């Protein structure tokens with residue numbers, strides 16, 4: 235799939251932008267702070283209804299405006315879809331597809347498939363487990379949109395249950411009886427989420443390992459993925475092998491229920507839910523060591539890149555051609571990794587690349603260049619792009 239047109243209103247620093255796009259690579263070039271990342275952030279928002287930079291929607295709305303609008307014409311095979319999102323921080327967002335409002339905005343998830351790689355992705359290797367859980371769940375929902383509801387319901391049940399545990403600490407008794415009801419929801423939804431994550435990790439691992447070998451070279455250590463769970467049946471973080479049998483959602487629910495029962499008194503003491511997918515982690519390892527705390531800076535970068543290229547390959551293997559978004563990454567890659575990434579970007583149905591300095595982007599991707607400056611995004615003809623007008627480095 236590819237975006238044929240992107241329009242933003244009051245999104246980040248953009249008052250209004252209207253941009254026709256083509257399949258193949260497009261480079262957005264311009265000085266620091268002109269709004270290149272903001273443009274591709276909007277593309278990411280179409281796919282995940284979230285930003286890769288901030289947790290909430292508030293910062294996405296232009297200062298002084300009350301709502302932002304992202305509107306895109308999406309080409310999928312020979313069909314065209316018009317997607318419109320109204321971002322209303324603090325209130326419900328509104329989404330329309332082909333002018334028909336969606337009853338629930340989250341029904342959009344899974345429609346626009348894109349994979350975004352940005353410097354922020356280093357937190358996937360070095361950051362907290364929450365970053366990796368969000369990564370897994372976003373990919374999960376992109377592949378299986380139905381799971382957006384499961385994830386949502388799980389979060390809601392978790393909140394309610396935590397609130398109840400807090401009161402149970404003060405006044406054991408009544409609250410504990412109600413807790414049993416919430417336990418039922420927790421283990422049911424938790425089992426589904428766990429099963430889906432395990433399937434995903436098993437599916438992603440071979441693609442990620444292959445991408446790492448391509449990025450880091452064939453003689454580099456082998457990259458692997460594992461799932462470390464608060465529910466022992468769901469995994470202890472050891473790398474998943476191909477073809478290993480996975481427990482079912484039902485089996486995982488039973489195992490989660492057992493753990494919940496075992497930890498009941500700890501949970502009451504601490505006033506929060508201590509077991510379940512919200513406490514788990516994706517373990518990324520290199521050779522025999524976990525990446526977090528061990529991998530070098532360069533290795534961490536390669537792992538983050540391989541994780542994203544693994545997503546790209548997985549979505550593609552599912553039968554969807556995702557849009558590849560590369561935000562400000564070429565400048566920080568060495569020649570080999572640059573070449574590996576350029577080859578993938580070249581082969582994508584559409585890739586959107588941002589850079590402050592055009593020379594940092596491999597020549598094979600510089601077909602369509604859009605200059606971002608002064609609140610405008612203007613396509614340059616290829617010769618003007620090559621003339622060096624936009625090449626000076628801005629500190």
Ligand SMILES: Nc1ncnc2c1ncn2[C@@H]1O[C@H](COP(=O)(O)OP(=O)(O)OP(=O)(O)O)[C@@H](O)[C@H]1O
Nearest residue numbers: 246247266267268269270271272293295296297590
């Ligand atoms: N909600 C907002 N309202 C107005 N301006 C905003 C908002 N959010 C961000 N900005 C502005 O957008 C600019 C940053 O844009 P962006 O991150 O897209 O830059 P960039 O072109 O990617 O730069 P770089 O080359 O440094 O990565 C900043 O100047 C910031 O102040």
Ligand SMILES: [Mg+2]
Nearest residue numbers: 270271562588
């Ligand atoms: Mg940027």
